[in-house]
Amino acid sequence: MSFDVSTLSARAIRDGIAARTFSAAEVVDATYARIDAVEGAVHAFNELTPELAREAAGRIDAMVAAGEPLPPLAGVPTGFKDNMNLVGTHTTCSSKILEGFKSPYDCTAVRRLLNAGALPIGKCNMDEFAFGSSTENSAFGPTHNPWDLERVPGGSSGGSAASVSAGMVAVSLGSDTGGSIRQPGALTGTVAMKPTYGRVSRYGVVAFASSLDQIGPFARSVEDAALVLNAISGHDDMDATSVREPVPDFTATLGDGVKGLRIGVVRDMLELEGCAAEVRSATEASVKLLEGLCAEVGDVDLPMSQHGLAAYYIIGPAEASSNLARFDGIRYGHRVAEPSDVLDLYMRSRAEGFGPESIRRIMLGTYALSAGYYDAYYGTAQKTRTLITREFEAAFERFDVLITPTSPTVAFKIGERAEDPLAMYLSDVYTIPLNLAGLPGVSIPCAKCGTSGLPIGVQVIGKHFDEATMLQVAAALEGALALDMTPPAFPLHRRSS
Amino acid sequence: MSISEADVRHVAILARLALSDEQVSRLKEEMNSILGHMDQMQSLDLEGVEPTSHSIPLRNATRPDVVKPGLSRDLALMNAPQAENGAFVIPRIVGVEEGA
Amino acid sequence: MARDRLPVVLERYEAVIGLEVHTELTTLNSKMFCGCPVEFGGEPNTRVCPVCLGLPGALPVPNEAAVEATVLAGLALNCEIAPFSQFHRKQYFYPDMPKDYQISQYDLPFCGLGHLDIEVDGDGAKQRVDLGAEPYATRIGVTRIHLEEDTGKMIHVGGVEGRIAGADHSLVDFNRAGTPLMELVSEPDIRTPEEARRFAQKLRLILLNLGVSDCSMEEGSMRVDGNISIRLRGETELGTKTEIKNMNSFKALHDALAFEIVRQADVLDEGGRIVQETRHWDVTAKRTSTLRSKEQAHDYRYFPEPDMVPFEFTPEWIDAIRVRLPELPDARRERFVRDFGLSPSDARSLSEDVEFSAYFEEAVALAGNSLAKPLANWALGDLSAYLNAGPVALADAKVTPAMLAELVEIIDDGTISGKQAKQVFAEMAESGDAPGAIIELKGMKQVSDTDAIEAAVDRVIAANPDEVASYRAGKTTLIGWFVGQVMREMRGQGNPALVNETLVRKLG
Numbered sequence A: 001m002s003f004d005v006s007t008l009s010a011r012a013i014r015d016g017i018a019a020r021t022f023s024a025a026e027v028v029d030a031t032y033a034r035i036d037a038v039e040g041a042v043h044a045f046n047e048l049t050p051e052l053a054r055e056a057a058g059r060i061d062a063m064v065a066a067g068e069p070l071p072p073l074a075g076v077p078t079g080f081k082d083n084m085n086l087v088g089t090h091t092t093c094s095s096k097i098l099e100g101f102k103s104p105y106d107c108t109a110v111r112r113l114l115n116a117g118a119l120p121i122g123k124c125n126m127d128e129f130a131f132g133s134s135t136e137n138s139a140f141g142p143t144h145n146p147w148d149l150e151r152v153p154g155g156s157s158g159g160s161a162a163s164v165s166a167g168m169v170a171v172s173l174g175s176d177t178g179g180s181i182r183q184p185g186a187l188t189g190t191v192a193m194k195p196t197y198g199r200v201s202r203y204g205v206v207a208f209a210s211s212l213d214q215i216g217p218f219a220r221s222v223e224d225a226a227l228v229l230n231a232i233s234g235h236d237d238m239d240a241t242s243v244r245e246p247v248p249d250f251t252a253t254l255g256d257g258v259k260g261l262r263i264g265v266v267r268d269m270l271e272l273e274g275c276a277a278e279v280r281s282a283t284e285a286s287v288k289l290l291e292g293l294c295a296e297v298g299d300v301d302l303p304m305s306q307h308g309l310a311a312y313y314i315i316g317p318a319e320a321s322s323n324l325a326r327f328d329g330i331r332y333g334h335r336v337a338e339p340s341d342v343l344d345l346y347m348r349s350r351a352e353g354f355g356p357e358s359i360r361r362i363m364l365g366t367y368a369l370s371a372g373y374y375d376a377y378y379g380t381a382q383k384t385r386t387l388i389t390r391e392f393e394a395a396f397e398r399f400d401v402l403i404t405p406t407s408p409t410v411a412f413k414i415g416e417r418a419e420d421p422l423a424m425y426l427s428d429v430y431t432i433p434l435n436l437a438g439l440p441g442v443s444i445p446c447a448k449c450g451t452s453g454l455p456i457g458v459q460v461i462g463k464h465f466d467e468a469t470m471l472q473v474a475a476a477l478e479g480a481l482a483l484d485m486t487p488p489a490f491p492l493h494r495r496s497s
Numbered sequence B: 001m002s003i004s005e006a007d008v009r010h011v012a013i014l015a016r017l018a019l020s021d022e023q024v025s026r027l028k029e030e031m032n033s034i035l036g037h038m039d040q041m042q043s044l045d046l047e048g049v050e051p052t053s054h055s056i057p058l059r060n061a062t063r064p065d066v067v068k069p070g071l072s073r074d075l076a077l078m079n080a081p082q083a084e085n086g087a088f089v090i091p092r093i094v095g096v097e098e099g100a
Numbered sequence C: 001m002a003r004d005r006l007p008v009v010l011e012r013y014e015a016v017i018g019l020e021v022h023t024e025l026t027t028l029n030s031k032m033f034c035g036c037p038v039e040f041g042g043e044p045n046t047r048v049c050p051v052c053l054g055l056p057g058a059l060p061v062p063n064e065a066a067v068e069a070t071v072l073a074g075l076a077l078n079c080e081i082a083p084f085s086q087f088h089r090k091q092y093f094y095p096d097m098p099k100d101y102q103i104s105q106y107d108l109p110f111c112g113l114g115h116l117d118i119e120v121d122g123d124g125a126k127q128r129v130d131l132g133a134e135p136y137a138t139r140i141g142v143t144r145i146h147l148e149e150d151t152g153k154m155i156h157v158g159g160v161e162g163r164i165a166g167a168d169h170s171l172v173d174f175n176r177a178g179t180p181l182m183e184l185v186s187e188p189d190i191r192t193p194e195e196a197r198r199f200a201q202k203l204r205l206i207l208l209n210l211g212v213s214d215c216s217m218e219e220g221s222m223r224v225d226g227n228i229s230i231r232l233r234g235e236t237e238l239g240t241k242t243e244i245k246n247m248n249s250f251k252a253l254h255d256a257l258a259f260e261i262v263r264q265a266d267v268l269d270e271g272g273r274i275v276q277e278t279r280h281w282d283v284t285a286k287r288t289s290t291l292r293s294k295e296q297a298h299d300y301r302y303f304p305e306p307d308m309v310p311f312e313f314t315p316e317w318i319d320a321i322r323v324r325l326p327e328l329p330d331a332r333r334e335r336f337v338r339d340f341g342l343s344p345s346d347a348r349s350l351s352e353d354v355e356f357s358a359y360f361e362e363a364v365a366l367a368g369n370s371l372a373k374p375l376a377n378w379a380l381g382d383l384s385a386y387l388n389a390g391p392v393a394l395a396d397a398k399v400t401p402a403m404l405a406e407l408v409e410i411i412d413d414g415t416i417s418g419k420q421a422k423q424v425f426a427e428m429a430e431s432g433d434a435p436g437a438i439i440e441l442k443g444m445k446q447v448s449d450t451d452a453i454e455a456a457v458d459r460v461i462a463a464n465p466d467e468v469a470s471y472r473a474g475k476t477t478l479i480g481w482f483v484g485q486v487m488r489e490m491r492g493q494g495n496p497a498l499v500n501e502t503l504v505r506k507l508g
């Protein structure tokens, strides 16, 4: 049976296996064949795990043979960001300091996805410790955008985004602290979502900023993203910040349309200086489309959210500086040769192991928390966070979902912003406020840039724990847009049968 | 607030990072530039505003006092740069003795 | 000796002392933030998991029983329970701390202001020269009680006596890492080393009664640090303080503070200045020495623990914990005096230990309040001696409360003598047989039958004419010898009071 795994949806793969059109083992073979063809140019993976994938496929095929019902993601090729622990694989966080590290335990979200039948294909490249918006800050080299190999895929979950965009896996998991799922989603033309803070357990994902981090899916359709969200959501005893909210079937309401839904366009964000004209017009066009689908559209301003970037670049580094203290060369990770004493071991192991952006964030965070500066920086940022949260609450009194661009620009050239941290930080201006307020957001492709042909994403923002309505709007827009988001560099392999 | 090279060196010791002179001077510039940008928050009226450490109203999250299986010693030590007699090995400690 | 000079120094100087007491919650099943068991010792790194090893991605989840135990301790010490509290991270690098920060509490601890009343008597009371050496009671403020996690342990290899100095390298064991650790900070209300010792001793008793810890200073499950400064009597300004660590027993606590008072006085008397620093008590050399000075003090960069959410205790929740407060030693002591007519001193000894007092009360319940006093004597006498000699844990003792009650009843009704009772007790402790059975088996019933006693007395008088003559000639001290002879004649079963009375009558 011939089939093109690079274009099939997760649902189609599962259904094809269930219908015995192809086997899970054949899916694995096709997946690694696709990876052989394109990974050399893209570099989405730090590690491939064919043995684990074949083992998992064997279990699925045995279920098929035994006539057992298949779990919802049975046989679906899946990538995992390389900051998520999975026994039998390395967890490097794309950092030299964790080179060679193998976790003796599993990340909850990864385990749940595998329990839902997903096949672990590999660990995806990322910005070191998720510090970045381009996946250039990887100790193992950058990931290339499948739409233009000279451009970045966004970040920090750039490998997860590129692996889905390039058809190497159907879905993947990323982590999002300030936009690290949604921004690469926009830059690679994939569906990328960050759930409500607390919806998905953070246990086993290497922490960047504990109060902001959240795991979420990349997929080539809203439905596939919803299927993944179904599998990974729900309370976990191992994470004190995971909630006990009921988990609905997020696919159930995808076809309900937007008629009567109140959609708020965040006007002042749209008009932000630095937002590219084509991004602005693509967002406006999406809003028009939703209006055409009988949504009630209105404008809203979120002036406090413009301070989100400032608050985020205090809170994020502060928490990160603390979370990264444990990489000290004692229990695991890089240890300098011939340390003269423990202090020397700490100082040189960490300086050697961490890359420049990690060092920058650790320094910023340590400074912001140090005696005498706490109130001016961390205290102020936490209060700003309160104002941003309140502002969203007020907006959600009037609207069911809010709409902004995902990224102010399309994918930029590798190296273009590498020397200017502030310019890089501005990539996440639309995504950061959601992390500060704990809100869910999904980026879906809404256009290809008229000049470059590169993907443009639009961000739909939901209320706390109302991912369902947010995905419903995203699905309606996706249906109306009917875009083909296959990167031109990877022409569609048409099914021959 | 302006950060001096001495500040950078002090913070580097707190963070346990052995930085070169070149790194120190570059970080001084970068930190001043980035934190200067962050100073825009100082313009906000934050009088009486409570800080938010988490965006969701979760409280009292605990677990029951139940023993769960942990790691075998082999797994505990599997990533250790150096181990001896079932323990992690560290070089000598110079300077102060501490304790919580 | 510094200790000998303490009284003289205290004539001129007043000490201001505050204590920090760390107590491991050893009675819990699992660690503070993970499911690893709380136990002492064991092979290195055999009670660890991703959380307490600080592996990448692992997250802490607080143990609810540890939170409850801390609030319970707060209620026992009359603390305000905070309506809003939170864990913070205290950050510093050290090899025994897996995450290189300690999860602790900072400005929002579970328990706020409270107090503990202590009593000081005996020689210790003399240290309060301002109070005239009389026994006294005083109230020591409790600033706060909070919860945190303990560190791992290090073994220093290649040095002297396992100390860091001179060691070649060290081994780190994380079995202890993450053990729930409750920290109490007292107000600087303590004025003498004796008050410090009484405070720590009483705190230990209370925590033992609450059942939250085994409070072993030897094994380190209770650790006391002190902050101490001195000032001339009459002075209201505080002097510069030092912090004293490594006081591993109540005696060490007392002696270290006494040494430090004298040391500080010497420095001041010589015109010097006290340096704010942490000092280490060397129990062998009996002196404190500099561990680190304030200049080396840390910038801990406390911030709210983002892996956890805050705590908000409702009044209902606090009341539900309050209901679990057991009777504490002070209240029990008062009740023993009031209900059983015991002396305050006996009542105190019986009321301190929760198991021992329960044992005593069970025996009293069986024998009746009227026999509480002899029961107290037996409990504090032979029973305690037997337990200490073993040593035997009360729970393992073969003498049950019912057996002790029966023994005291049998003595009370005159069936056996006190001397016989001691033999019966020894037999009970050995065999675990009931006293009735032992008396039966050994034929130890005390003879109070006057005819049998008179006959025995007559036989002894008849057999010992010389001694009878001496006695009658005025050597009345021989009466003891005669009692012994009669008791032997009666195989120890004669009622000694009746034997004595009969002898005196017949010899006289």
Ligand SMILES: [Zn+2]
Binding pocket: B070, C031, C034, C035, C036, C047, C048, C049, C050, C051, C052, C053, C178
């Ligand atoms: Zn553990």
